[in-house]
Amino acid sequence: MIDWNERITPHFTRRELGSPDTGEVRYAAGFLDSLEALRVDVDLAMAVTSGCRSPAYNQRLVDDPRYQASPTSLHMFSNPKWGIDACAVDVACTDPMVRHALISAATARGFSVGVHPRFLHLDDRTTFAGLPAAIFLYSSRISR
Numbered sequence: 001m002i003d004w005n006e007r008i009t010p011h012f013t014r015r016e017l018g019s020p021d022t023g024e025v026r027y028a029a030g031f032l033d034s035l036e037a038l039r040v041d042v043d044l045a046m047a048v049t050s051g052c053r054s055p056a057y058n059q060r061l062v063d064d065p066r067y068q069a070s071p072t073s074l075h076m077f078s079n080p081k082w083g084i085d086a087c088a089v090d091v092a093c094t095d096p097m098v099r100h101a102l103i104s105a106a107t108a109r110g111f112s113v114g115v116h117p118r119f120l121h122l123d124d125r126t127t128f129a130g131l132p133a134a135i136f137l138y139s140s141r142i143s144r
């Protein structure tokens with residue numbers, strides 16, 4: 001039985017970080033340390049609404065038109081394109097000042113940021129996939 005309340009880092013639980021189908025927590029080495037350090041930097045609540053995804057779970061989102069998730073999402077572990085485990089989370093965020101604080105602290109730590117009206121996507125594509133850092137926007141009809 002999966003203990004969804006298990007604390008994986010000092011501030012984040014398996015419910016937040018684990019794949020919703022299996023509860024597995026599989027991130028690129030060092031990513032969760034960076035996320036935890038970011039949480040300490042901002043000293044604000046960070047509710048993770050989407051953490052790592054198994055390939056099967058990610059495929060479910062890809063197949064669901066409500067999400068338009070990427071088949072090579074950085075949320076996915078055993079990622080066939082990048083050969084890495086997950087290096088992305090989404091954090092609930094609707095407050096403009098909290099959004100500024102989170103984006104400032106995240107970019108200072110090298111994270112890339114996707115801005116959605118209801119959440120921020122945070123990933124470390126530069127460290128783990130060798131991609132240039134970016135800030136991108138979601139259209140409001142895309143949930144994640």
Ligand SMILES: [Zn+2]
Pocket residue numbers: 050075088089090121122144
């Ligand atoms: Zn995301």
